[in-house]
Amino acid sequence: MVPELVARLTALGHEVVVETDAGRAALIEDTEYAEAGATVVADPLPDAELVLSVQPLDRESARRLPEGAVTVSFLPTGLETDLVRDLRDLGITSLAMELVPRISRAQSMDALSSQSLVAGYRSAIVCAGLLRRFFPLNMTAAGTVPPAQIVVLGAGVAGLQAIATAKRLGAVVRAYDVRAAAAEEIRSMGAVAIELDLPTLDGAGGYAREMGEERAQLQRELLAPYVAAADGLITTAAVPGRTAPVLVTRSMVEQMRPGSVVVDLAADSGGNVEGVVAGEVVRIGHAQVWGGRNVPAQMPGPASRLYAQNLVHLVTLLTDSSDGADGAPSGALSLDLDDEILAGACVTHAGVIRHEPTRVLLEGPSEGAGA
Known part of the structure; x- marks a missing residue:
């Protein structure tokens, strides 16, 4: 209250x-x-x-x-x-x-949505804080500083807010979600929708259906180049009461460039990123991986x-x-x-x-x- x-x-x-x-x-x-x-x-x-x-x-x-x-x-x-x-x-x-x-x-x-809004905003701010480079494009007399490349996985309330915040900070944002309607929602936020040649997984109540391991493995393989090219990766895929799906393996993170940042909002429920620890920043390869714990309370x-x-x-x-x-x-x-x-x-x-x-x-x- x-x-x-x-x-x-x-x-x-x-x-x-x-x-x-x-x-x-x-x-x-x-x-x-x-x-x-x-x-x-x-x-x-x-x-x-x-x-x-x-x-x-x-x-x-x-x-x-x-x-x-x-x-x-x-x-x-x-x-x-x-x-x-x-x-x-x-x-x-x-x-x-x-x-x-x-x-x-x-x-x-809908308290899940209201708290996801807070968490999504916070995730982009954390990513910007940990990333030791500018988010926006800067053109100066001394030269041009290119914008940060951010990838967001999951485009529910938290994901869309992460996209919107990263865009407002000036980053180039790409995002992916398994739901059919997500691509249009991603574009409405000014981001580029990552489109994989995979069937969509729309479920009840606006959530995605659980995917089988064969599809999950194929999805990870198709997402790997986007993850490797990102300066910052934000993952937001979680369903209340269930273990979060593993969207990104340790080997995928190891392909990211030095100084890269990963922010996992699903760390409290197991994490979308293999090796994440809730409440801690761990290093995987050259990347810092931030595991969210009770993120709205931050x-x-x-x-x-x-x-x-x-x-x-x-x-x-x-x-x-x-x-x-x-x-x-x-x-x-x-x-x-x-x-x-x-x-x-x-x-x-x-x-x-x-x-x-x-x-x-x-x-x-x-x-x-x-x-």
């Missing part, structure tokens, strides 16, 4: 309680929350009806919530199996921001504001719009699981795991499934 949005929640009838120092990493002081109408306390959980956070609560914190409370956060269910079991057994309703359906009505709640101000906007829109959907007896907004929660947004985001509710892939992972297939 950010102070300027507290009033949006109080206008719905909610009492907003902020944990002490919650905004410190985003350079927001407790007094700013208080001035905006929130109450700041050291331990807000025992009386909480609705808990908003970035990362999921730890298991100890979850056990301190009252039964029937609602939590909203990112919740990687495949990695947080013990927590999901606890939430189920405690009767806690949990909503996962990464499970919000990618439909038009839910765009304002720009906490804009990341917090965008995420808070996503949360406010979701809380509005969760709030009963009727007025109380005194004519003021009631502030009552109304979890309508017939609503496709709330149904899609819901992991646990009333002692049941409602997100089917997570339920199968933790409890196994239902009897008669597949019959």
Whole structure:
């Protein structure tokens, strides 16, 4: 939450309680929350009806919530199996921001896209900072300095923002994505679309389908010359809940020129580049390889504001719009699981795991499934 949005929640009838120092990493002081109408306390959980956070609560914190409370956060269910079991057994309703359906009505709640926007921008800035040469073309009396050659792999929200930022900095940008619509989107950003003689892999929800190893190997072979010619390589291909595909092998990076830079935004989920280490800069051949770790948190101000906007829109959907007896907004929660947004985001509710892939992972297939 950010102070300027507290009033949006109080206008719905909610009492907003902020944990002490919650905004410190985003350079927001407790007094700013208080001035905006929130109450700041050291331990807000025992009386909480609705808990908003970035990362999921730890298991100890979850056990301190009252039964029937609602939590909203990112919740990687495949990695947080013990927590999901606890939430189920405690009767806690949990909503996962990464499970919000990618439909038009839910765009304002799409936290994956808002945080990818931040990460994509950051990736180009990191690349420019590590690369010991100019991004733009410079023509001087002493001679001409050619522009940097940047390649971006993956043209989702993060990739397109990386392209746009690198272009604004003056680089020559080429980009590739396995989806059919991506080439036009890449060109719309002023970059050159790399076109390989391979079938596209469009999947559900705007994501790419997983590729087989034979196709992946052929793709790597076709991309190798573009990687070798790049001064900077930015990779952004990640799908929530899955291991990132390896798009670039160590041998491909070893073909890059001295001083080259690789920025891997997917390092947290295994990495697109073989040999990348999340949170570290490693050297492969002549290139520096930067592994992104929780990249949006490296720009906490804009990341917090965008995420808070996503949360406010979701809380509005969760709030009963009727007025109380005194004519003021009631502030009552109304979890309508017939609503496709709330149904899609819901992991646990009333002692049941409602997100089917997570339920199968933790409890196994239902009897008669597949019959």
